[in-house]
Amino acid sequence: MEFLETRITDIESQLHQAGLKLTPQRRATVSTLLHNCEKHLSAEELFTLVRKKETDIGLATVYRTLEILFELGIVNKINFEDGMSRYDLRLSDQGHFHHHLLCKVCGKVQEVHEDLLLDVEEEVKNKFGFEVTDHRLIFHGICADCLAKKK
Amino acid sequence: MEFLETRITDIESQLHQAGLKLTPQRRATVSTLLHNCEKHLSAEELFTLVRKKETDIGLATVYRTLEILFELGIVNKINFEDGMSRYDLRLSDQGHFHHHLLCKVCGKVQEVHEDLLLDVEEEVKNKFGFEVTDHRLIFHGICADCLAKKK
DNA sequence: AGGATTCTGAGATTAATTTTAAATAAAGAG
DNA sequence: CTCTTTATTTAAAATTAATCTCAGAATCCT
Ligand SMILES: [Zn+2]
Ligand SMILES: [Zn+2]
Ligand SMILES: [Zn+2]
Ligand SMILES: [Zn+2]
Numbered sequence: 001m002e003f004l005e006t007r008i009t010d011i012e013s014q015l016h017q018a019g020l021k022l023t024p025q026r027r028a029t030v031s032t033l034l035h036n037c038e039k040h041l042s043a044e045e046l047f048t049l050v051r052k053k054e055t056d057i058g059l060a061t062v063y064r065t066l067e068i069l070f071e072l073g074i075v076n077k078i079n080f081e082d083g084m085s086r087y088d089l090r091l092s093d094q095g096h097f098h099h100h101l102l103c104k105v106c107g108k109v110q111e112v113h114e115d116l117l118l119d120v121e122e123e124v125k126n127k128f129g130f131e132v133t134d135h136r137l138i139f140h141g142i143c144a145d146c147l148a149k150k151k
Numbered sequence: 152m153e154f155l156e157t158r159i160t161d162i163e164s165q166l167h168q169a170g171l172k173l174t175p176q177r178r179a180t181v182s183t184l185l186h187n188c189e190k191h192l193s194a195e196e197l198f199t200l201v202r203k204k205e206t207d208i209g210l211a212t213v214y215r216t217l218e219i220l221f222e223l224g225i226v227n228k229i230n231f232e233d234g235m236s237r238y239d240l241r242l243s244d245q246g247h248f249h250h251h252l253l254c255k256v257c258g259k260v261q262e263v264h265e266d267l268l269l270d271v272e273e274e275v276k277n278k279f280g281f282e283v284t285d286h287r288l289i290f291h292g293i294c295a296d297c298l299a300k301k302k
Numbered sequence: 303a304g305g306a307t308t309c310t311g312a313g314a315t316t317a318a319t320t321t322t323a324a325a326t327a328a329a330g331a332g
Numbered sequence: 333c334t335c336t337t338t339a340t341t342t343a344a345a346a347t348t349a350a351t352c353t354c355a356g357a358a359t360c361c362t
């Protein structure tokens with residue numbers, strides 16, 4: 001769990017550069033997010049988790065913290081069309097957003113970290129003159145587990 | 152404007168197959184959507200447009216109609232992370248969702264109708280055993296117009 | 303006509319998110 | 333170490349998109 005602290009210190013300096021502080025509440029929020037980075041938590045879900053460690057925090061603060069982290073490009077805000085935004089840490093070395101596989105049978109969300117879109121972005125640039133800086137890609141379908149069960 | 156009527160008749164029979172009716176309110180909603188198919192209207196925006204033609208319609212009906220059309224696969228529901236769902240007609244011959252280019256300078260949304268992801272889906276199938284049935288792809292970046300102005 | 307079914311508008315309701323206002327904590331200057 | 337400023341917090345209120353309720357209207361079937 002060494003690198004988690006490193007990551008938090010990292011985020012702290014990003015906040016400082018923007019004239020913001022890493023308060024205990026924000027630290028708890030970021031830490032909880034780091035410990036659950038593959039879960040795509042909603043603000044409320046994150047809130048209940050954070051509360052277990054840092055009881056002195058309100059839901060609005062979690063929302064505000066997430067908004068700040070989003071503005072700074074530290075977290076991603078994803079919408080799986082289930083009625084609320086979900087949050088996801090952007091890996092520091094990744095320029096691009098990772099992709100998601102959303103199983104319509106069991107609801108599981110799987111991550112794809114390979115950037116599969118470089119060719120496609122090249123094509124978009126050539127055909128439309130559009131300069132891509134980021135992307136959102138969600139595949140809907142049936143995951144390996146559910147396919148296996150089906151048979 | 153010939154083909155629009157054809158399309159509406161088309162949709163009417165799809166509704167009938169599902170035991171539903173194309174009421175005047177639904178007709179007005181569909182028609183307005185057809186006339187603004189490239190605009191990615193929200194439910195409220197669509198409602199105010201529909202109201203100009205068919206004054207006897209409520210917001211709930213527009214929401215209900217959009218939900219039905221979505222269930223039948225006639226419209227797409229897209230989330231551009233601006234706080235509400237936007238709706239989009241699915242072209243009858245397209246199995247897959249089309250893609251969008253979202254300019255972060257002027258906010259314009261451009262459509263890409265080529266399916267650029269066939270190879271990528273193949274890779275997802277091979278690597279993860281995930282069977283893709285549909286996808287959502289949004290490119291964020293700067294459109295050709297805004298790039299030109301910048302210089 | 304009469305009865306079942308589907309639809310509708312208006313307003314009430316829900317749930318996610320944002321804002322407000324007053325209190326608190328931290329940072330900087332002298 | 334005070335005074336001052338600025339950033340942050342909480343809890344409650346407000347906002348907003350979306351859904352639900354329900355009594356009345358339209359449509360369909362016989
Ligand atoms: Zn599954
Ligand atoms: Zn993710
Ligand atoms: Zn579109
Ligand atoms: Zn632009």
